[in-house]
Amino acid sequence: MDKLRRVPAWAWVLLFSVLLCLPGLGGFGLWEPWELNVAERARRMAQSDGPDGLSFASVIQAAARGELGAALQAVGVRIFGPSELGARLFGALSGVGALMAVYWAAVGLFRRRAAVLAVLALGTMPLFALSARQVTSDMPLVAALALTIGGMGRWTWPADGSRRSAHLAAGVAGLLLGYAAG
Numbered sequence: 001m002d003k004l005r006r007v008p009a010w011a012w013v014l015l016f017s018v019l020l021c022l023p024g025l026g027g028f029g030l031w032e033p034w035e036l037n038v039a040e041r042a043r044r045m046a047q048s049d050g051p052d053g054l055s056f057a058s059v060i061q062a063a064a065r066g067e068l069g070a071a072l073q074a075v076g077v078r079i080f081g082p083s084e085l086g087a088r089l090f091g092a093l094s095g096v097g098a099l100m101a102v103y104w105a106a107v108g109l110f111r112r113r114a115a116v117l118a119v120l121a122l123g124t125m126p127l128f129a130l131s132a133r134q135v136t137s138d139m140p141l142v143a144a145l146a147l148t149i150g151g152m153g154r155w156t157w158p159a160d161g162s163r164r165s166a167h168l169a170a171g172v173a174g175l176l177l178g179y180a181a182g
Contacts, residue, residue, distance in 0.1 A: 013099065021132045025085050069141070091133075101143055155168040
């Protein structure tokens, strides 16, 4: 039992997040009709750039148009093929990122216990848990908003009284990712 207490809280949060969002992503079919439409768009986008497939420049262009989620799905389809796993993987990883951003925000603004409880509260909401595993989810946007709130909150109300430019940079990065995803 003493060995379990030595495991840092962020590691438990990461384990919870991964176990919630990633297992069995390719084990069930696409849900009609909305997921099929989005997955087909991702497949077309993955094959649209000629014989070399999806390029980094086209992903950046899609993010500039506010279509980061679709671009990430296309990258997943390009890597894993036109399957449920390929279409869902980056959305699920964004769900893991959202939970970790909530933990990081709450640790900086409150305490470790509050951060763990915040992650448990968000992760056990059926809307979040199901949405993190869907093709049609807005998980990249949720992760970006959590990063924005954490970065701006930590910069505005620093726990030790000194502002860190890294927190402001994380908040601004979250805003840019939110624009790209939303």
